[in-house]
Amino acid sequence: MLAGRVLPLSEEPSVQSSSWSLKPARDLLPKQFQAWQELLENRTGMVLDERRRTFLLTQLNARMRELGLDDYDAYLARVGDGPQGAVEWARLLDRLTVQETRFFRHPASFDFLSEYLQGRLAQGLAKPLQLWSVGCASGDEMYSLAICAAQALQAATLDFSHFGVTGTDISAQALKLASSGEYPAARLNNVPEQVREQYFSAVDGGRYAVKEALRSRCCNIRLNVLELNKAPLHNMDVIFCQNLLIYFRRWRRRDILNRLIERLAPGGIMVIGVGEVTGWQHPDAVPVADDRVLAFMRRKVA
Ligand SMILES: C[S@@+](CC[C@H](N)C(=O)[O-])C[C@H]1O[C@@H](n2cnc3c(N)ncnc32)[C@H](O)[C@@H]1O
Structure with a gap:
């Protein structure tokens, strides 16, 4: 009955110009890293420790680039902002979750x-x-x-x-x-x-x-x-x-x-x-x- 049904998400924003991709990712300040860690753990249970900082940076930057954003705090505010924020959070989550799997894995x-x-x-x-x-x-x-x-x-x-x-x-x-x-x-x-x-x-x-x-x-x-x-x-x-x-x-x-x-x-x-x-x-x-x-x-x- 539910086969094929998944929640609809809004359209993917267009990818920004290539000049964005040339910029190296800025590191997160300790308090910024902590804010993202807390958000992820409170909402999903996943603990993102220091060893996965680079992973977080890469994923945040990839998504922010698509949106034309350059500021971690502005993006954090955006994912917390009402129904639109919930849609954006869902998009980001697809990147932050580890989805590795296999048939008959164990x-x-x-x-x-x-x-x-x-x-x-x-x-x-x-x-x-x-x-x-x-x-x-x-x-x-x-x-x-x-x-x-x-x-x-x-x-x-x-x-x-x-x-x-x-x-x-x-x-x-x-x-x-x-x-x-x-x-x-x-x-x-x-x-x-x-x-x-x-x-x-x-x-x-x-x-x-x-x-x-x-x-x-x-x-x-x-x-x-x-x-x-x-x-x-x-x-x-x-x-x-x-x-x-x-x-x-x-x-x-x-x-x-x-x-x-x-x-x-x-x-x-x-x-x-x-x-x-x-x-x-x-x-x-x-x-x-x-x-x-x-x-x-x-x-x-x-
Ligand atoms: C590594 S995969 C495991 C897949 C499969 N169970 C296996 O063993 O191959 C982990 C999955 O858990 C999902 N996940 C992470 N946090 C979750 C949460 N709070 N609620 C539901 N699913 C979650 C991820 O999106 C991901 O698809």
Whole structure:
């Protein structure tokens, strides 16, 4: 139902004359750097430490150049200025977020998922499976989840359409890519040949598109993980949250996991990136005893 829907953003302003690109980027004053750090962390949870100062400078300058701006403080004021500022903030965010991802990025997590689904489906299926990719970037993880669910249903000789995957992310640009379901051939390098043939079609320009039967089981929603109270997602069977929490402070990682576990159905699983969280405990979360992965099952009702 939500497939292909992402928030509209205003038109890209025209790129300014080349004289801008010749100017070296001015460094940020300590208090300016701190102001940008605070803005980013307050709004997204991401901690931008000193090692990423050059990254921030590069991204700010690239965007300011497009807008014809030369003053960090003026640009900071602009992103904080009402609805127009919110649109500009969304644009900048596309540049400041790390959107690196891959299909089946952590193979052991997907092997674990397939085994879990196989076990679940052996007991029958009371309702369609619901899976969630939190911080889905360009959708590689979302479609990897969809492929695992489709394969598990097929192996259990159940209806292919009995699942849905939701991919959420803060970046509108990432969601647009995810919704398109189109990828350059090189992105499918670690997708087994047989899986590629079954779930992707070759399209123009050496690209591959996720087949409609799979794509139509997936939808995207723009969602800030700091605002999980707004997430219209409950009773999930599977939540994947990988390579997102690493950018956050420890207390915030635990806080987010506390919110996510509430969104699982009893017996559902939450799979985190290995090493992304240590020592997290929750009365409803049962750690999964499998060294290959970091996963928790929501306690079943007694
Ligand atoms: C490195 S990618 C991880 C993609 C995928 N989960 C994986 O493991 O390959 C991190 C994603 O988290 C998103 N992100 C960062 N902060 C976020 C926030 N506060 N709420 C939702 N998504 C966020 C970024 O836009 C980016 O697409």
